[in-house]
Amino acid sequence: MDLDFTEEQEMLRTSARDFLTTECPKTLVKELEESEKGYSPELWRKMAELGWMGLAIPEEYGGMGMDFLDLTILIEEMGRNILPGPFFSTVVLGALPILTAGSEEQKKELLPKIAEGEAILTMALTEPTATYEASGIKLKAVAEGDSFVLNGTKLFVENAHIADYIICVTRTKDGASPEDGITLFVVDGGSPGIKCEVVPTIATDKLCEVVFKDVKVPKKNMLGELDKGWPIVARTLEQATMAKCAEMIGGAQAALDMTVDYAKERVQYGRPIGSFQAIQFYLADMWMNVDMGKNIIYEVAWMVSEGLPCTEKVAIAKGWVNEAYKFVTERGVQIHGAIGTTRDHDIPLYFRRAWAADLAFGDTDFQREVVARQLGI
Amino acid sequence: MDFRLTPEQEALKKEFEEFFEQEMKNAPPEMGTGLEAMLSGEGFPFHRQMVRKVAQKGWLVMAWPKEYGGQDAPIINQLIYSDVMGYYRAPGTDIFGVGMLGPTLLAAGNEEQKREHLPPIARGEIMWCQGWSEPNSGSDLASLTTKAVRDGDDYIINGQKIWTSGAQHADWMFMIARTNPEEKRSRGLSFFLLDMKTPGVTVRPLYSMEGSHLFNEVFFDDVRVPARNMVGEENQGGAVTRAMMNFERSNVGQMSTLRRSLEELIEFCKETKWNGKTLAENPFIRHRLAQLAIEIEVGRSLSFRIAWLQEKGGLLLAAHAASAAKVFGSELAQRYAYTGYQIMGLYGQVKRGSKWAPLMGTFESNSQLCMGMNIAAGTSEIQRNLVAWIGLGLPRTI
Numbered sequence: 001m002d003l004d005f006t007e008e009q010e011m012l013r014t015s016a017r018d019f020l021t022t023e024c025p026k027t028l029v030k031e032l033e034e035s036e037k038g039y040s041p042e043l044w045r046k047m048a049e050l051g052w053m054g055l056a057i058p059e060e061y062g063g064m065g066m067d068f069l070d071l072t073i074l075i076e077e078m079g080r081n082i083l084p085g086p087f088f089s090t091v092v093l094g095a096l097p098i099l100t101a102g103s104e105e106q107k108k109e110l111l112p113k114i115a116e117g118e119a120i121l122t123m124a125l126t127e128p129t130a131t132y133e134a135s136g137i138k139l140k141a142v143a144e145g146d147s148f149v150l151n152g153t154k155l156f157v158e159n160a161h162i163a164d165y166i167i168c169v170t171r172t173k174d175g176a177s178p179e180d181g182i183t184l185f186v187v188d189g190g191s192p193g194i195k196c197e198v199v200p201t202i203a204t205d206k207l208c209e210v211v212f213k214d215v216k217v218p219k220k221n222m223l224g225e226l227d228k229g230w231p232i233v234a235r236t237l238e239q240a241t242m243a244k245c246a247e248m249i250g251g252a253q254a255a256l257d258m259t260v261d262y263a264k265e266r267v268q269y270g271r272p273i274g275s276f277q278a279i280q281f282y283l284a285d286m287w288m289n290v291d292m293g294k295n296i297i298y299e300v301a302w303m304v305s306e307g308l309p310c311t312e313k314v315a316i317a318k319g320w321v322n323e324a325y326k327f328v329t330e331r332g333v334q335i336h337g338a339i340g341t342t343r344d345h346d347i348p349l350y351f352r353r354a355w356a357a358d359l360a361f362g363d364t365d366f367q368r369e370v371v372a373r374q375l376g377i
Numbered sequence: 378m379d380f381r382l383t384p385e386q387e388a389l390k391k392e393f394e395e396f397f398e399q400e401m402k403n404a405p406p407e408m409g410t411g412l413e414a415m416l417s418g419e420g421f422p423f424h425r426q427m428v429r430k431v432a433q434k435g436w437l438v439m440a441w442p443k444e445y446g447g448q449d450a451p452i453i454n455q456l457i458y459s460d461v462m463g464y465y466r467a468p469g470t471d472i473f474g475v476g477m478l479g480p481t482l483l484a485a486g487n488e489e490q491k492r493e494h495l496p497p498i499a500r501g502e503i504m505w506c507q508g509w510s511e512p513n514s515g516s517d518l519a520s521l522t523t524k525a526v527r528d529g530d531d532y533i534i535n536g537q538k539i540w541t542s543g544a545q546h547a548d549w550m551f552m553i554a555r556t557n558p559e560e561k562r563s564r565g566l567s568f569f570l571l572d573m574k575t576p577g578v579t580v581r582p583l584y585s586m587e588g589s590h591l592f593n594e595v596f597f598d599d600v601r602v603p604a605r606n607m608v609g610e611e612n613q614g615g616a617v618t619r620a621m622m623n624f625e626r627s628n629v630g631q632m633s634t635l636r637r638s639l640e641e642l643i644e645f646c647k648e649t650k651w652n653g654k655t656l657a658e659n660p661f662i663r664h665r666l667a668q669l670a671i672e673i674e675v676g677r678s679l680s681f682r683i684a685w686l687q688e689k690g691g692l693l694l695a696a697h698a699a700s701a702a703k704v705f706g707s708e709l710a711q712r713y714a715y716t717g718y719q720i721m722g723l724y725g726q727v728k729r730g731s732k733w734a735p736l737m738g739t740f741e742s743n744s745q746l747c748m749g750m751n752i753a754a755g756t757s758e759i760q761r762n763l764v765a766w767i768g769l770g771l772p773r774t775i
Contacts, residue, residue: 001379001380001381001382001383001386001453001681001685002378002379003378003380003681003682003685004378004685005378006378069378260769260770260771263771264770264771264772271772271774272772274765274771274772275771275772275774277758277762277774279771280761280762280765280766280771281758281761281765283765283769283771284701284760284761284762284764284765284768284769285761287697287701287764287765287768287769288701288704288705288764291679291698291701292675292676292678292679292701292705293675295675295678295679295681295682296674296675296678298378299380299678299681302378302379302380303380313674315671316670316671316674316675319667319668319671320671320672320675365664367667367671368663368664368667368668368671369663369664369667371667371670371671372663372664372666372667375643375666375667375670376643376647377643377646377647377657377663377666
C-alpha cells in the first residue's frame with residue numbers, strides 16, 4: 001500500500017496552483033463569466049505551452065504521457081482556483097474517448113492538435129430527456145452513401161459554441177436494450193446544419209443547446225464501431241465523473257480555506273468568530289466532508305487510472321462529493337454572513353459551481369440508484 | 378499511489394478470515410447484534426475465550442515489541458486484522474488493556490511495570506478497565522477530584538469514578554487521581570494501576586436505557602495503592618495519558634462491522650414482502666440503503682488513510698483525522714440504527730426474544746445504544762472541537 005502522491009505529482013500540483021493563482025485571478029473568472037466565449041485564448045495558449053492539454057496523451061501523439069490520476073491532480077487545482085473554459089470538455093470528454101476508441105488515423109489526426117491547444121472539443125451526450133442513461137439517446141444518425149446524416153437535439157453540451165469538434169452520441173438502431181444501437185461520431189463543429197445556443201445556467205459554464213438538422217458526417221468519422229458505442233460512453237462517464245469529483249473537491253477545499261481564514265479574521269463581540277463553538281462545529285463538519293471526500297476520490301481515481309472495475313466506487317465517490325461540495329459552500333456563505341451572499345464576493349462563485357457540478361454526470365439520487373443496483377437490490 | 382495490499386498482506390488477511398469464520402460459527406446468536414452482547418450473558422465467556430485464542434495466535438498485541446509479547450508488526454497489519462475482525466463482528470479485543478494501557482506503559486512505564494503488566498495482557502489473561510470520568514468531570518476531565526494521598530509506601534485513594542465500561546468484569550483498573558489538591562487542572566493529577574480486588578473498591582452497575590449493563594460506578598473508600606503502581610512521576614499524570622492516544626485509531630473495525638450489518642439489512646429487504654412487494658423495491662428504502670453504503674465506504678477510505686498516516690509518522694499526523702473518524706463512525710452507526718428501525722416499520726420496536734423481533738431486535742437495542750457511543754471516549758462535540766483546533770488552527774477558548 002502507498003497512499004501518497006509521488007514527488008512528481010506533488011510538483012505538478014504545486015506548479016499548477018502557482019500558475020493558476022497568477023494567471024487566473026478571480027477578476028478574470030468573473031470577467032469570463034460575462035463573456036461570450038467563456039474562456040481566455042491567451043490563457044489557453046499558456047496552458048498549452050505548459051503541456052496541460054496533452055498531459056494524459058501519450059508521447060507518440062504529442063502529449064506528455066502521464067496518466068489519468070495525474071490528470072485529476074491538475075483538474076483538482078483547476079477546481080480549486082476555478083478555471084473557466086474548455087479544458088474539461090476538450091481533454092476529458094474529447095481526448096480520453098478518442099484514446100479509448102479512436103482508430104490510429106483518428107488519434108494521429110486529433111490528439112496532437114489537442115495537445116498543442118489547437119483544437120477545442122466537447123461531447124454531445126445528453127438531450128432534452130436530461131438523463132445519463134442510454135435510454136435518453138434519441139438523436140438519430142442514418143447511413144447515406146459514405147456519410148451518416150444526424151438529426152435531433154442535444155442539450156447541456158459544454159462549450160459546443162466554441163468547439164472545433166463535437167463527439168456526438170447518436171442512436172443508429174433501436175436495439176434489444178437501450179445500450180444497443182448507440183454510435184459515436186466526431187463531428188466538425190462548423191458542419192452545415194448545426195445550430196448552437198448557450199443556455200444561461202447557474203454556473204455560467206456555457207452549456208449549450210445543439211440542434212442537428214441534416215448534418216452530414218463522413219463514415220470515417222465514426223468513433224468505435226457501429227451500434228456498439230455505449231461502452232465508450234460508459235468508460236468516458238467513469239473518467240468524467242471522477243475528473244468532476246476532483247474538480248469539485250478542489251473547489252470545496254478552496255471554499256473551506258477561504259471560510260477558515262475569514263473566521264479567524266472577522267471579529268464580533270471582541271473576538272474572532274472562529275472562536276465561537278457554533279462556527280467551529282460548522283467548520284469541523286466542513287473539513288470532515290472535504291477530507292473524507294479527498295480520500296475516496298484519490299482511491300477511486302486511482303482505480304479508474306488502473307482500469308480496475310469500479311462502477312459502484314465511482315457512484316459512491318460522486319454521491320459523497322455532490323453533497324460535500326454543496327454543504328461546504330452553503331456553510332461557507334453562512335459563515336461569511338451577508339457579504340457572502342453578494343455578487344461581488346468570491347464564495348458564491350464556488351456555491352454556484354457546487355450546485356451545477358452536483359447535476360453533472362449524475363446527481364446524488366442517480367448515484368444512489370447505481371449503488372443500490374450494485375448492492376443487488 | 379497504490380491501494381492494493383501486498384501478497385503477504387493478502388495472505389495474512391485470508392488467515393484472519395478463515396480463523397474468524399470458523400470461530401464465529403460457535404458464537405452465541407446475539408453476538409452480532411451490538412457490543413453489549415460482549416459483556417453480558419453467554420457473550421462474556423465467549424469474548425474471554427476469544428481473547429485468549431487470538432492471544433495464542435500472536436494477534437492480540439501484534440504491534441507491540443517482541444520482548445513484551447508482541448510481534449513488532451506494522452500498523453497496517455493491525456488495520457487488516459481489525460478490518461476482518463470487525464466484519465465477522467467477533468469479540469476478543471480488550472480495548473482498555475491492549476489498546477490503551479499497553480501503549481501507555483510502553484511510552485511512560487518503568488521497566489518493572491512493563492514486565493509485570495504487559496505479558497499478562499499479551500496472553501489475554503487480565504482484563505482492564507479505565508478509571509477516567511467522574512460525576513462532575515466528563516468532557517472537562519482535568520477538573521476531577523478523586524484524591525490520592527501519599528502514606529508511606531502507598532497512596533490512599535478516596536472518591537468516585539463513573540461510566541467505567543466493563544468494571545464488573547475487570548481484574549485491574551488504570552486511573553487518574555488528584556495528588557496535588559492545590560492545582561485544579563491536569564498538572565495535579567497522577568496515573569495509577571489498581572488491583573480491583575483491593576479492599577475499599579465497590580462497583581455498582583449503571584444500566585443503559587435499553588437495559589444492558591456496559592457502564593458502572595466505581596467507589597473508592599480509603600483504597601491503598603502501592604506507590605510503585607504509579608506510572609510516570611507524581612503530578613505528571615496528564616502527560617502520561619497523552620501517550621495513551623497513540624494506538625491504532627483508524628476505526629476500520631466499526632466500518633467493516635457496519636458493512637456486514639448493512640449486508641444483513643439488505644438481505645432482509647430483499648426477502649421481506651409488504652403489500653406484495655419486497656422492501657428493496659421501494660425507492661425510498663433503496664436510496665437509504667445506498668446512502669448508508671456510500672457513507673460506510675467513505676468512512677472506510679478514511680480509516681485506511683489514518684492507518685497510513687500513523688504508520689508513517691505516528692498519531693501527530695493524524696490526531697484530528699482520528700477525531701473525525703470517531704465522530705463520523707458513531708454518528709453513522711446512529712444513522713444506520715435509525716434507518717434500520719424505520720425500515721422495519723411497526724416491527725422496529727420489538728425486543729430481542731420475541732418471535733416478532735426482526736433481525737433479533739437489533740434495531741430496537743441499537744437505536745438506543747448508539748446514543749452512548751456519541752458520548753463515550755470523547756463526545757461528538759469534543760471531537761469536533763479537536764478537529765477545529767488541531768486541524769484548522771481555530772482559537773481554543775475552553
